[in-house]
Structure formats: C-alpha cells, structure tokens
Amino acid sequence: MRWCRRCPVCSATNRAVESAFAYMDYLYRRSPNTRFFRYDAITCFVLNHVAEWLDGKSTRERTLILEKALKGRNEIVREEQKRADQLGEAIVRKMEAEKVDYERKVLRSDVRKSKITQELGTTGLLYTESMIDCAIHGLRQSDAINLIKGQLRYRKKVLGQVATHRMSYRFSEGGVQLSLDTLVSHLKELVGADSTSGALEEDDFRSFYLGRTCELTCDITLSDGNVIDGECTIDNIISDGSGEVTIHLNGSSGIFTISRSLFEDLINDDAIVPL
Structure with a gap:
C-alpha cells in the first residue's frame, strides 16, 4: 500500500492488512x-x-452494548445460513449439470465409436502389413483411401492407440489431402508399433484368407521341388492342434500345401498377392 501524502491518516505500510490476513490464517488452521x-x-x-475498549466502559454501557450486539447475532447467523444454503444448492446444481454434460459426452463418444466400428465393415481390423496390402488391392483409389481412413479412425478413437508421430492420424496437411501411399505408410507404422496386435489369431487368419484367390507375381519353388505359378485359391486352412497351421493352395497345376509362416513371408515379399 502506498502512503497518501494528502491523507495523513493513511498508513504508510500494509502491516495492518497483513496482520489481519495472518490472524485469519491462524484461526483457519486452528479450526478449519x-x-x-x-x-x-x-x-x-x-x-x-474491543475487549480493552469495553473494559473502559461503565457496567451499564457495557451491558447495553453487549445486549445490542447479541440482539443482532441471530439475524447475522440466519443470513449466513441462508448464504451457505444457497451456495450448497449452487454447488449441487453445478455438479448435476457437469454429470449430465459428462453423460452426454460419453453417449456421443459411444455413438461415434459404434459408427466407426461399423465403417470397418467386413474388412475388420487390419493387424498386419500384408492384410493392409490385401485389403486395398484392386480397389479404386477413393475406396482404398476411405478404407485406410476408417482403419486410422478406429485405432485412434476406439483402440486409443498413441500416435507414432504428429501426422499419424492426419488426413491432410496445409489444406492438401494426403495421398493413399502416405496414409498406408502411417497405418503400417501404427500396426508395427501396436504391441497388442502381434500375430493374427487362428480364427481371424482363417476368416480373412479362406476362399480368397491369390495372384503369384513369380514362380514359387517349394522345398519338394514343386512349382506354383499363375493364380491359386486358398481351399483350406488346417491346424494340427500343436499350433502348426498349413495352407492348401489350389492352382492350375495342382494342390499344394505350405506352412502359414511361409505363406505370410511370401505375402510380405509380394510374391503372393491375395485378391
């Protein structure tokens, strides 16, 4: 507080105010x-x-002052209680409004997640890079872009996967739409960073590949000397119970059996392209 030269009664310091704050703080800590x-x-x-001031009064004056003070006490208490009740009601209303707002946000989020899940359609969640390549193979560019965007939305909004970089879930930059190749690379980065994805479960693998036609981009020579070429169909996927899965490929030159690991390696190398 600055000292006022025009008013000699003004204090040159703020000690009185600080003293009042300090005493109220003491009372609060003593009785919160x-x-x-x-x-x-x-x-x-x-x-x-005030106590010293009252001591300087006569008994009658002191009695009158105290009676007057006590007479107004009940009114002060009632007013304070009224304000406290109003504050309590305001707090309850605010809490109820926040609860309604939270429930509304949760509902909107659930509806949004449900819509995003439905947008995946029959494709389902793509767990591997080969699945991504298979899913967009043969699609028009616009359809492929929409498919990849749906996968990205699902990972962000439903799975809550953390972005690998600032552009992971962006569809445009500087007002320019990102290309299909860029979106695909972002999705593959997320798939690679997803520690929960791992290998496809057997049921998912079977439902995704069974019955699909595959195009071979080159001749494939198996360990038994047989050669697969052209196109073939995945006729069956069999598990022997010990975890080993074999793929039956029906091609123009016969039926061939290969392991799941070899099949996935060939897909990753683009030697086999499921259509």
Whole structure:
C-alpha cells in the first residue's frame, strides 16, 4: 500500500492488512470447519482491541452494548445460513449439470465409436502389413483411401492407440489431402508399433484368407521341388492342434500345401498377392 501524502491518516505500510490476513490464517488452521463470518468477527474483535475498549466502559454501557450486539447475532447467523444454503444448492446444481454434460459426452463418444466400428465393415481390423496390402488391392483409389481412413479412425478413437508421430492420424496437411501411399505408410507404422496386435489369431487368419484367390507375381519353388505359378485359391486352412497351421493352395497345376509362416513371408515379399 502506498502512503497518501494528502491523507495523513493513511498508513504508510500494509502491516495492518497483513496482520489481519495472518490472524485469519491462524484461526483457519486452528479450526478449519468454522464459518468465515466467525473468523471475520473474531479477527475484528481481537485486532481492534474491543475487549480493552469495553473494559473502559461503565457496567451499564457495557451491558447495553453487549445486549445490542447479541440482539443482532441471530439475524447475522440466519443470513449466513441462508448464504451457505444457497451456495450448497449452487454447488449441487453445478455438479448435476457437469454429470449430465459428462453423460452426454460419453453417449456421443459411444455413438461415434459404434459408427466407426461399423465403417470397418467386413474388412475388420487390419493387424498386419500384408492384410493392409490385401485389403486395398484392386480397389479404386477413393475406396482404398476411405478404407485406410476408417482403419486410422478406429485405432485412434476406439483402440486409443498413441500416435507414432504428429501426422499419424492426419488426413491432410496445409489444406492438401494426403495421398493413399502416405496414409498406408502411417497405418503400417501404427500396426508395427501396436504391441497388442502381434500375430493374427487362428480364427481371424482363417476368416480373412479362406476362399480368397491369390495372384503369384513369380514362380514359387517349394522345398519338394514343386512349382506354383499363375493364380491359386486358398481351399483350406488346417491346424494340427500343436499350433502348426498349413495352407492348401489350389492352382492350375495342382494342390499344394505350405506352412502359414511361409505363406505370410511370401505375402510380405509380394510374391503372393491375395485378391
């Protein structure tokens, strides 16, 4: 507080104010559940030396002053209680409004997640790079872009997967739509960073590949000397119970059996392209 030269009664320091704050802080720490107006009254009584002032009055004057003060006490308590009740009601209304707002947000989020899940359609969630390549193979560019965007939305909104970089879930930059290749690379980065994806479960693998036609981009020579070429159909996927899965490929030159691991390696090398 600055000292006012024109007003000699103004204090040159703020010690009195700081003293009042300090005493109220002491009262609060001593009795934290006491209402504020009581802190205020006690602070005024003590710092203004009211007790000493009353001692200087006659017995009759002191009695009249105390009677008058006590007479207004009940009114002060009622007003304070009224304000406390109003504050409590306001707090309850605010909490109820926040609850309604939260429930509305949760509902919107659930609806959004449900819509995003439905957008995956029969493709389902793509777990591997080969599945991504298979899913977009033969699609028009616009359809492929929409498919990849759907996968990205699902990973962000439903799975809550953390982005690998700032552009992971972006569809455009500087007002320019990202290309299909860029979106695919972002999705593959997310798939590679997803520690929960791992290998496809057998049921997912079977439902995704069974019955699909595959195009061979080169002749494939198997360990038994047989050569697969052209196109072939995945006729069957069999598990022997020990975890080993074999793929039956029906081609123009016969039926061939290969392991799942070899099949996935050939897909990753683009030697086999499921259509």
